[in-house]
Amino acid sequence: MNKSAFQLVMPLIAIGLCCGADWPQFRGPLTNNVATSDTPPTLVDQESIAWTADLEGRGASGPIIVGDKVFLTSTTGFKQDQLHVLCFDAKTGKQLWDRQFWATGRTQCHNKMCVATPTPASDGKRVFATFSSNDVVCLDLDGNLLWIRGLSHDFPNASNSLGMASSPIVVGETLIVPVENDDDSFTTGLDVKTGISRWKIKRPRVANWTSPAILKASDSAETLVLLQSSEGVDAVYPETGDTAWSYEQGAGRIPSTTVGDNTLYIPSNGLTALAPGSSSEPPKVLWQEQKLSPATASPLVYEKKVFTVNRAGVLTSANPEDGEVVWRLRLKGPFSATPIAAGKHLYLVNEKGLLQVVQVGADEGKETGEIDLKETILATPAIADNALFLRSDKHLWKISSK
């Protein structure tokens, strides 16, 4: 490389190394489980652990990363009624702050999950944390309280005796918070600046643990929010909550709809691929495939393939155009966390804390490394700073290149 070419390339390399994209909410920046630019290590072992931070209490929520900070939620107390929002330095793992609040709604949960199950979200300036008690906390990135809501305090019949798990997402100036359950079931859009409801829509009265996804069909199309329930999927406008279109053939209540290449992949009748409609045009079913039925983890679209993980821990790769299975790889499950993707690899962590890295090939998937973190992990990891961030009840880990 000559000197002038070196001078041109070096700043680009530096930018690539220093300026990783944020992972601001559940399933990443586009709610599709895919990192936009970061590449965590693909050959992982115990030495890949950059740092480990101790955690107190319980938490099944995933970490989010904004700039050089990692945000997490957890709960303490016998009744899990002390709600914590935590912040760590992404470079060192040092805890920067911990802010505590009291649950104003019910904290009863199934033993497997906990009150801190929803993953927080951020718009880059604020952190929004929700809990199974339907308390919603908004802090600035330094831990100063901006506003707080108690949605079960406001609507006492909005709860689920097994616990609430849906994660909120931010679209523009609206925080979308699903509160879907067997009784007073709704989803609300809160003003990010004040926490006041911009809209609140009734939702099917059936317990629902899925999380919303973002759909932007084209650069000129309006952004829509996909709300999944046992009845199907509704696409709503984030500013008003008005429905643009609905898919009404039923869907699962745990794994969530994923968008890839302008196609929706819905956990419905196995897996259903759907071409989105507009407000005047209903969506079109492209294919349905029972063999691709996902278990707890949501589907993933990556490198022109659609992926699901079944109850037996088998990762299946299929053609997104017709649902035809291309390859299968038996992994060590079971999985609660959704797989995430970057740099032609998938990262899957099972419930026992075994992180498995799979190279995505056209004809086969190949495991390239694993780390046994030896603790129960239910939370979907995050990718930022060319690293993976994972959490159990006891620890937060950063896994990066040596």
Place this chain on the structure above:
Amino acid sequence: MQRSRILFCCLCLFSVLSSVRADDVEQQIARIKQVQKEGQGNQAASQAVQSLSQADASALIPILSSFKGANPLAVNWLCGAFEAVASNAIQQGKLPEAELEKFILDKSHNPRARRLAYETLIKVDASASERIIPGMINDPSVTLRRDAVQRLIDQAKKLEKDGKKDAAKQAYEQALSGATDDDQVKAIVKPLRSLGEKIDLQKHFGFLSDWKIIGPFDNRELKGYDTAYPPEKNLDFSSALKGKEGEVNWKSVNTEDDYGIFDIAKEISPYKGAVMYCAADFYSPGEQELEIRLGTPNAWKIWVNGKLLFARNEYHRGMIMDQYSVPVTFKPGKNVILLKLCQNEQTESWAQRYQFQLRIARPSGTGVLSEKPEATTQLTP
């Protein structure tokens, strides 16, 4: 002379500024305490909490004191301000430790404010725990009391292990006097019973064990939940009523279960698509604000003295003690509790439970007994 005048002016100015700051803290607290449901007052509270968060450590005790009388939403806003100020004070080494300890020990303050003060204090003085916790065995703060109970359980276990049975028994009994969380009660009762003690858990928790019950009424296709059958209109324990499967009458039932569980499916019949009504009396010596704490896997409605208190249309999402806590104001004398319990028609094995447990408790979790417990079996028309 000139110098002292200047000094005097400075002192006056400092005093004025200080009082302005103190006034400002009080003003911001007052704005925060105005937050109400559905985000009402959020904008003003947001400005106030951000201003308050910049205050110095002198604002800590006023913030904690203001928890008293604040609604649960305002308490959380105040928590946010307190933690921001406390975090700065800790970093600057200016946390008013003695004042916080004094605040914690004063049981007239809000229990959550005292807990927050305690957790803040032990961040800088871990030894405070040994000074504070032993005296909290009957504390109004659920969490401080829980720590005190745990300390006694640990002591009792050690004494038991060392063969000091009488001392262990005494420690367990003392622990039980403050225990309200089920895990701790279980950890105490098992060894106490093995040491020969008889413990009435129903009384300890305040479970109602004697009921009148009538049914089944029709809940096929879930239509019974919103159908007002005769017991909802008029409680007459002497009349026969038309039920789903023919004529039905009120009958007296009770349960000896430690946790007050009355199992309709086992003790009466595993009805499906059914509604049962259950009634019990609770005698109160005066007007009391307490909680009805219910556990059931079935849909339910509850009335006290003829007034609907709460309704919950959820089936088979588990059942635990204190699954639902509903605030209630009991009047002096007899109060009649009417529970409507609905079973659906699901056929899965996990959808066959038809049962409930109900207790009366203070917000702290301590069980409250009917003043005339013997009268609960003597429901009168």
